[in-house]
Amino acid sequence: MENIKENLDFFIPMMEGIANQFGENCEVVLHDHSQGLESSIIAIINGHVTGRKVGDPSSNLGLEVLRGTDVNGDRHNYFTRTREGKTLRSTSIYIRNSNKQVIGAMCINLDISDILLAEKMLNKMAGRADIAPAKKEDVTEVFVKDVNELLDYLINECMTIIDVPVASMSKQDKLNAIKFFDDKGVFLIKKSGEKICEFLNISKYTLYAYLGEVRGENPSDDG
Numbered sequence: 001m002e003n004i005k006e007n008l009d010f011f012i013p014m015m016e017g018i019a020n021q022f023g024e025n026c027e028v029v030l031h032d033h034s035q036g037l038e039s040s041i042i043a044i045i046n047g048h049v050t051g052r053k054v055g056d057p058s059s060n061l062g063l064e065v066l067r068g069t070d071v072n073g074d075r076h077n078y079f080t081r082t083r084e085g086k087t088l089r090s091t092s093i094y095i096r097n098s099n100k101q102v103i104g105a106m107c108i109n110l111d112i113s114d115i116l117l118a119e120k121m122l123n124k125m126a127g128r129a130d131i132a133p134a135k136k137e138d139v140t141e142v143f144v145k146d147v148n149e150l151l152d153y154l155i156n157e158c159m160t161i162i163d164v165p166v167a168s169m170s171k172q173d174k175l176n177a178i179k180f181f182d183d184k185g186v187f188l189i190k191k192s193g194e195k196i197c198e199f200l201n202i203s204k205y206t207l208y209a210y211l212g213e214v215r216g217e218n219p220s221d222d223g
Contacts, residue, residue, distance in 0.1 A: 002097050004032040004104040005042065011106065012043060018108060019045040025111040031058055032104045033066065037189055038147045040104075049111050050082055050143035057147040058105075060154065061139070063185030065094055065102055078139040086113045090141065109143075151195050154184055166201060174200050178207070179214040187211070 001007060015028040027049035031040040040058045047053050058066075061075070076091045088109045095104040144150045158180050164173050177200060186192050197207050 001095060002103070004030070004034065004095065008043070015043060015045050015106070022110055025049060025114075027052075027107075027109040027111075029107040029109070030104065031062065031107070033058070033062075034103060037063065037066070049086070049088070049109055051084075052143060052145060056145050057150060059107075059144070060142045060150060060184065061092060062105060063150075063188060064183070065105075065185075066188055067183065067185030075139065080109075080139050080141040082143060086111050087116055088112065090139075147189055148195075151186065151189065151192060154181065154186055155195075155199055166199065169200070174202065175210055175214055178210045182211060182214060 004011070011030055015030060019026050019028045024046055027044065027046045029041055029045075029047075029052070030043040032042045033040055035042060037058045039055045040062070041052060041054055041056045044052060044054060074093050078090055080088050080090055082088065089112050090107065090109045092105055092107045094102045095106065097103050142150060142153050144153070158177050161180060162169070162173055162177055164170075169177070178196070181187065181192075181196055186196065193204060193207055197204055200207075202210070
């Protein structure tokens with residue numbers, strides 16, 4: 001498959017079948033990365049689950065796959081949480097062309113919040129309130145309506161990891177920050193460099209120099 005949009009007659013019935021099977025709490029999303037990461041969603045059913053719509057951007061996991069940080073890409077039956085506190089059981093399947101390049105993704109997000117609440121109540125009624133249900137490890141996936149929200153989230157995550165105020169950051173701290181952003185696929189987003197320059201208080205020239213350094217393209221003499 002070389003083009004997502006030319007195969008909507010294949011994808012849409014599949015999406016409708018999945019959504020109808022699991023009901024209104026099951027969101028099914030189709031991403032076309034040729035549209036740009038900033039507006040990759042080209043079809044969505046039950047978007048109320050994450051609050052997204054056609055024209056909204058990819059998630060942070062999609063960025064990592066396109067950057068090559070996550071080589072395998074596909075994830076099945078993982079748990080994540082929305083900012084509103086919903087618990088989702090999700091699957092993300094990446095669509096590749098004949099050259100094995102990722103060109104899009106189909107994602108399923110099933111809101112199981114009510115199921116978990118009912119399970120908790122039943123355990124309590126059965127005298128088993130102290131028994132926690134087994135579940136897989138959570139995956140941090142951020143569902144946003146605007147790509148700037150995703151950049152803000154990743155900047156906050158970077159600040160937590162580096163744990164140094166920007167005004168006190170050494171060159172190595174800033175290199176570590178840029179490596180973090182590069183690994184997360186931030187620079188695949190249009191004009192993201194401007195926001196990172198503003199955040200780190202560096203020029204575009206310095207950003208490109210540091211980016212080349214963390215990629216091993218132009219190692220600095222002073223380290």
